[in-house]
Amino acid sequence: MGISQIILIALFVYLGSIGSIVGNTIGWYTLGRPLVASFVVGIILGDVQTAMLVGIPLQIMYMGNVTPGGAVAWDLAYATYIGVAGALVFGKGLGTTEIIGLAVVFAGIGGLVGQIMWNVSYVLNLPLNRIANKYAEAGEAKKMYIPNLVLGQLIGFACRFIPAVIVLTSMTAASGQADFATLIPGWITTALGVFGGMMASLGMGIILSFLLKEKYQWAIFLSGFILVTYFNLSTMAVAVVAILVSIMYYVAISNLATKRGE
Template structure:
C-alpha cells in the first residue's frame, strides 16, 4: 500500500480541520473529525480499505478515549494521531501482512499512533505560537478602531498557521512515511526483541489513557469502586457497554436521591449518608 500525493493532501486538509485549535470548530473539528475512530473512517475511505481504517481507528481510540486538555496543555495531538498515525499504521499492517482485525495489528496501530501523537504535540504548540502573530495584528486593529477585522483575525489568518504546521507536515509524513514503514519489515524481524516490546507496549498503552481519565474522576479511594464494578460487569459477567451504562444509571439515580436528601437535611455530616439520613431529625 502506498499513499499518493492527492491522498496525502486530503489527510493534510483534515489535519487542519481537527487540530486542537481547529478550523472546523471544537465540537465538529476536534471532538468529531479529530477522534481516531472517525479518523479511521476517513482514512479508510481515502485509502480504499474501510475495514482496516476502522480497525486502526478503534485501536487508537482506546488509547485516547479520555483525551482531556486541562488549561490548554496537551499530551497528545489528535491531528497527528488521526491523520498521520492511522494512515501509516494502515500501511504498516498491510505491508506486514497482518490480519487487520487481529490483536497484533491493533497493538502495532497503538504503538505507531502513540508515537506520532506524542511527537505531534510539537505541531500544537507551533500553531499556537504562530497565532500570536495574527493576534498582534488584531490588537493593532482594535487600537485603531478597525474592529471589523477581528473576524478575519479569528477565522482567516490562522489558516496560514494550519497550512504550515498541519497541512504540510501531514502531507509529507504520510506520503514519505509510507515508504519508510514498508521498509520496516526487513529492518525489524517480527520475532525480535524490538518488535515484541513494541507490541507489548501497544497492548498496555490504553491503560495510560484510562488512568488519565481516572485521575479526573477519582478524588477519594472509594471512587475506584464504581470503576471496578464496571470492570467486573464486563470482564467477569461479559456484559456489553450499553448494558453497563443502563446498570450504572440505576446507581446514578440512587446517588442523586441520596445527595439531594442529604442536602435537604441541613445536617451536613457524612454519617447522614451511611445511615441513609433517616434518623437525622434535628433541624437547625
Template structure:
C-alpha cells in the same frame, strides 16, 4: 496497503478540520468531535477502505487519551495529529493496535511542539494587526487577524499530514519489517499500558468518592471473566446505579422521618 494522492489529500483536510484552532461555521464543538481518535480512526478507515481496522485502532488510541485535559491552553499531545496521520501511518504499515498506540503517542507529542510553533507565528500576526489598527488600516488588520492564522494552520496541518501519509506509505511497511522483534514487543507492551493510564486518569477525575471504584471493578469482571459485551455491561451498571440511589433515597427518607419525630417530641415536651 497502497494510498492515492486523493486519499492523502482527504486525510490532510480532515486533520485540519479537526484542529482546535480551526475557526469554522460549525463551531468548536465540531472540531473537537473530529479530533477524537475514535472519530479520526473511523474517517481514516473509511478513506483507506478499511473501516473496521480504523475503528479498532482509533478505539485503542482513544482509551489512552480519555483523561486528556487542557491546562492553561497547553496539552501534552495534539489530538488532530494523534487522530489522523498517526492512525493512517499505522494502517499503511499494517501495525496492530498496540503498536499504533505507541506511534500515536510519539506523533502526538511532536504535534504539540508544532502547535506551539503555530501559536508563536500567530502572536506575530496579532502584533502586526495591532499596528494596523493604530494606523486605521482595516483591510490589513482583517488580513492578519482573519486570514493569516487559518491559512497558516492549513499549510502546517495539511502539509505535514499529507507528507507523512504519502512519504510514509512507501516506507512504513518496510520500516516496520526491519524493526527488531524485541523493539516491537516493547512497543506492544507500552501500547497496552498507555490506555490503562488514560483510563486511570479519567477515573481519578470523575470519582468523587473512592468507594465507587467498586463499580469500575464490577465492569472489569463483567467484560473479562463473564465475557459480556459493552451493552450488557452498561445495562448492569445502570441497574446497580438505580439500586444504589434507591437505597440512598430510602435512607434519606428514614433520616428525615426520624428528625421530624424528634422535633415533634421536643415540641410536646
C-alpha cells in the same frame, strides 16, 4: 495511501486544530479528538474497524492532554491522524496490540512535528499584530478581517497541511518498499505488542482515576468486572443489572428517609 487519501487526512489535521476555519467546537473539540479522528481516518483508508480499535486507547491516553497558557506539550490532532494512518499503513499482518504499539510510535512522530509547527505558527503570526494595529490606527475596521481571518488561516493551514502531506507521503513511500511485517525482527513485534497492551492498561488506569473518587466505588467497578469476566455477561447485560440495582437502591433509600421523617 493514494494522493487523494493523503490530502484528505492532511486537511483534517488542519481542521482538527485550534482556530481552524470550522471553529474550535467542530475543530479542536470534535475533529481533533482521537476517537473522532480515528473514525475519519478509518473511513478515508477503508478500515474503520481497525482504526477504532487503535483510536480507543489513543483517546484514553490523551484524555489528560491540556495546553496551559501558551505551552503545547503535544499536538493532539497531528498525533492522532498521523498515528492512526501510520498504524493502518504499516500494521498489515500484525496483531491488534502490535498495531496499537505502532499507532503510539507514529503518534509520537506526528505529535513532535505538530509541536514544532505550533511554535513556527506562533512566530509567523507575530507580524499580523502590527498589520491589525495599522488598520486599527487608520480606522479601517472593515479591513481587520485580512490579518485576523485571511492571513491567520493561511498561516495555520500552511503550518499543518503541508507538513502533514510530507509526513504521510514519506510514510507511504516507506511502506511501499516491502511488507512491513516481514521487515521487522520478531523481538520488535513482541515489544510493540507488550507496549500496546501497556498503553491500554495505562489508559484504563487514567480513566479510573477520573471516575472513582470514593473507596466504595471500587466495589462497584469490581462487581461489573466479575460479572463480565466470570459470569460471561455482555456489557449491555451488566448495564441493565446496574440500572435495576440503582432503581432498587433509590427506592430503598427513599422509603428509609420517609420512615425517618415520620
